[in-house]
Amino acid sequence: MxxxxxxxxxxxxxxxxxxxxxxxxxxxxxxxxxxxxxxxxxxxxxxxxxxxxxxxxxxxxxxxxxxxxxxxxxxxxxxxxxxxxxxxxxxxxxxxxxxxxxxxxxxxxxxxxxxxxxxxxxxxxxxxxxxxxxxxxxxDLLVEAEALLTKGIHLNNQGALKSSYAAIMSSLEAAEASGHEEVTGRAAFALGQLLLKLNGFERSQVMLQEAQHFFESRKMSFSQMLAQLDIAELHEKQQQREEAIDAYQSALTLARVLGDGRYRFRINLLLAGLYHELRQQHLMQQHMQLAEELQHREKLPFYIAKFQLLKAQSLLDRNALSELVSYLDETLPHILSATTNYRAQVELLKLAAEVYAAQGDYQKAFENFSTYHQQYVNLNSQEHLQDMARQQVLFDLERLEYENHNLNWKNVLQRMEIEEAQATVSGMAQAMVWLSLGVVSLLLMSLWIYRSRVKWGRLARIDTLTGLYNRRYLTEWYHRHFSKEGRLLVSRQLAGNLARIADFWKSERAHRAESHNPGGWDGQQTGKFVGDALAQAGQASFTLILADIDYFKNINDTYGHETGDKVLTLVADVFRANVRSSDVVARVGGEEFMVMLPSTDYESGLRIAENLRAKVAETPLMLDDGTQVQITSSFGVLTSNPSEKDFTSLCSKADELLYAAKAQGRNCVVSLQAI
Structure with a gap:
């Protein structure tokens, strides 16, 4: 048992x-x-x-x-x-x-x-x-290589660039001696990043591309994506935007394979920024939408700041001014209360100043521009000093390597750290000089703000693509000329001018009587002239023309949005060149234009509209490859006495006439006399 x-x-x-x-x-x-x-x-x-x-x-x-x-x-x-x-x-x-x-x-x-x-x-x-x-x-060469690499990256982040270079070179030596290829590849990548920071573009490109190929061959997709991002940044620094976009797109493909939402957010954001610089707004909006869906993944302040700026620019491009103002009111307090800001946040302050000024809130515009100017000066001073220091570091390192072909980087690392500390002290002294210059510049800022108010107000009423007025300006123009308050102001001004003329002729008549020379201007004639003029000021008819480019969506779909923008600009130029100096031309929608013809009767307004229709049809857009894009447009023409009508109802009636022209086959004019 x-x-x-x-x-x-x-x-x-x-x-x-x-x-x-x-x-x-x-x-x-x-x-x-x-x-x-x-x-x-x-x-x-x-x-x-x-x-x-x-x-x-x-x-x-x-x-x-x-x-x-x-x-x-x-x-x-x-x-x-x-x-x-x-x-x-x-x-x-x-x-x-x-x-x-x-x-x-x-x-x-x-x-x-x-x-x-x-x-x-x-x-x-x-x-x-x-x-x-x-x-x-x-x-233990492997741990030594990893420790030196960690030290080099930390020193790079601290701005001790010479010491960082020495530490990374030491890491490369230890990694190669250990035979550990993965650490060698990562050290080479870190060296390429440091050279990129120093603007040593040629050497940086060689190191980054070698690292990228190594990561690709070892199927180290995450590291390969990081290398592609740095290659894209390298192209950006050299103003090679198309090459940068290609590199970012390659990195985005890898980020999708990796399933990394954080880097997808960053890359979409960087692409949106590039497309904004290239004025390719539809692509910018696409990548901003993708970034907005992923923004909750991001924690680093640099990318959050860049997102804030690009979102504001996106809202401005879409003319969503009320949403933009709300977004600025929510975002700016955090930026204004911060002691230091990133460049994107500084640029956002400038954009906010322009938007507030366009809205007529000059107090907020001044406050934001004042903060922007101060931070802009400080930031530029810091970046200028950093660029000078980096150029000196790159020169010193190249000279050191040229003079000493068999350098032992471990022996020079401590000396490099001492030199970095001395350079930091010297940089602080130079920063004080630049800061003093900034104070002087700040004194000139108030005068600049005052002179810019008129310019900001005008920009708020101008369509940025065509240079024509926008709907906001038309509304204000109509109110100024045809509302009760506007007519009263015009009448008073006209009455004052004509009364002064009457006084002149009365005195002239008295002078003639004393000199026994009868005749001249009669007082009753003066009174009648004044009365007729005042009546005309309140009762004169005007004509409103609403035009729409035919089949504009097909043009965009066939030739692209860039060609669509050229068509809009061309039509705007035709309109601008074929109206009178007293007329007002505006772009009031995507492909809609409006022309206000003051003191214009029905026949004259119809004649002007027919002339504009014919001129547009006779002016095709020539593309670079020789293709002609034929353009036609439809018109709704309304002649009215505006004294008892508001602008919105007139626009609605003109819109009905425009739709009637579309229904009749397009490229025609439908008109109505509604006095």
Whole structure:
């Protein structure tokens, strides 16, 4: 009986050991798959780790596998910029890792990397130097290369560019000596990023393209996407916008494959900015819409600031002024209360000043422009000093490499850090000089604001594409000329002028009587003239023409929106060239134009409309490839006495006439005399 019990227990132990062994093999296999995905598909790798935790595969695994698991988890979370989770995973791994082992050093390095990005950089930098010394003492080239790379990136973020360059070059040397190609590729990529920052475009392009090809060959899709983004930025800095767009589109394709909403937001935002610069508004709006759907994924202030500016510009392009003002009222208090702002936020202050001025709120316009000007001067001063410092750094590094072909970068790293500290002190002194110049410029700002008020007011009433007036101006023009208040003002002005004429002729008549020279101007004639003039001022008829380009949507669909814009501009030029100086031409809709003809009777208005219709039909648009785009337009013409009619009802009646012209086959005029 006792023997049977022992055999049964041994059998159970063997089955349990076999089950544990089988579980460990499955866990190790899945972990190896995750490790291959870390720099290729970090989102997917993170999802796989979460699935492994949900299936409780992490429980009761051997310590060496758990250390690898937590190292992978810490690395993935760091790449996804979830620094607290990265630190937590690394600390869990440290709790079970062998002290001073290579894995423990790597986990410590992950903790330090997280601390550097969570506001504890001073303490973390000291720990980083300790890790570096331990790795060098133990001869662990992989950890040494990773530590130097981390140090180089941190120094780059701190602006210590010479020291950063030395640290990254040291990392490259250690990585190549270790034979670890992945770290070598990432170090080369970091060097390309630093050279891009220094405006060393040729060397940067070589390094970034080599890194991109390496990441592509190793199927490191995430790193490949980051390299494409930097290549796009390189093209942007060199004003190569088309090449930049191509690179951003390649990066966007990778971001979609990766399923990374955060980078899809950023890339769509950057593309929207480029298309806005190229005045391709329809493409800009498309990418802004995609970015708006993903904006909740973003946490970095730089991209949030850029989104705020581009959203405001998008609303302005769509002429959604009321929505734009509400958005500015909501967004600006946070910007105005901030001590420092990004360039996008500074530019938003300028845009806000122009919008408020256009709305007639000159107090807000002045406040925003005052803040904009001060921050603009400060920002330009800082960027100017940084550019000068970077040019000097690049020159010094190139000279150093030219003079010393076998540099040991580890030996010069400490000297570089000292030089960086001295350059920072010198830069602060130069910044004070530029700040003083900014104060002087600020004194000139008030005069500029005053002179710009008239210009801002005019711009608010002008259609930006065609240069014609817009509907807002027409409404104000009609009210000024034909409302009761407007007619009263015109009548008073006219009465005053004519009364002065009458006084002149009375005095002239008295003079003639004294000189025994009868005749001349009669007082009764003067009174009659004044009365007739005042009556005409309130009762004169006018003609309103509403025109619409025929089949304009087909033009856009066939030739593109850029050609559509050219058609609008061409028609605007035809209208402008074929009306009288007293007439008012405006663009009141997408392809709708309105012409106001004051003191114009029915026959004259109809003749002008027919002439405009014929001129448009006789003026095709010539494209670059020789293609002719034929243009026709339909007209609704209304002649009326405006004294008892509001502008909206007149526009509605003209709109009915325009639709009648469309119904009659287009390229014709339908008119009505409604006096």
């Amino acid at each position: 006792r023997t049977a019990t022992v055999i049964f227990l041994l059998l159970c132990f063997s089955l349990h050991s076999y089950a544990n062994s089988d579980s460990s093999k499955g866990f190790e296999s899945r972990l190896s798959g995750v490790e291959k995905l870390v720099y290729a598909l970090p989102e997917k790798a993170n999802a796989e780790l979460a699935q492994m935790e949900e299936e409780q595969l992490v429980v009761n695994q051997p310590e060496d596998l758990l250390v690898r698991y937590y190292l992978a988890k810490a690395t993935i979370n760091f790449l996804l910029q979830d620094y607290p989770q990265s630190q937590a995973a690394a600390e869990q791994g440290l709790a079970i890792a062998t002290k001073d082992s290579s894995e423990a050093l790597q986990l410590n390095l992950k903790v330090i990397q997280a601390l550097l990005y969570t506001g504890q950089s001073e303490h973390a930098a000291r720990q980083l130097d300790d890790i570096l010394q331990l790795a060098q003492a133990s001869g």
